[in-house]
Amino acid sequence: MSKVSLADLNDHLFDQLDRLADQSLSPEQTDTEIRKAAAMVGLADRISTNADLSLKAAKLFAEHGPTILPHLPKIGNQDKARGGS
Numbered sequence: 001m002s003k004v005s006l007a008d009l010n011d012h013l014f015d016q017l018d019r020l021a022d023q024s025l026s027p028e029q030t031d032t033e034i035r036k037a038a039a040m041v042g043l044a045d046r047i048s049t050n051a052d053l054s055l056k057a058a059k060l061f062a063e064h065g066p067t068i069l070p071h072l073p074k075i076g077n078q079d080k081a082r083g084g085s
Contacts, residue, residue, distance in 0.1 A: 006051060009044055016040050
């Protein structure tokens with residue numbers, strides 16, 4: 001499992017923005033950075049969507065407790081949420 005956080009993702013996206021704004025890049029380097037940026041945006045979008053889904057599931061758990069777990073996709077360690085080890 002990756003140890004990269006959403007804050008790290010934000011940093012990577014701003015770093016990529018800086019590289020895209022670099023006026024010293026050749027046209028070929030700029031094209032490469034554009035392709036990398038497009039790939040990063042696609043991945044960042046998926047990561048953000050997954051984080052949003054996890055947050056929604058956590059909110060449901062907070063509102064309804066462990067009884068909601070059978071209706072949710074597995075998130076985190078459900079044994080601990082149920083009071084197990």
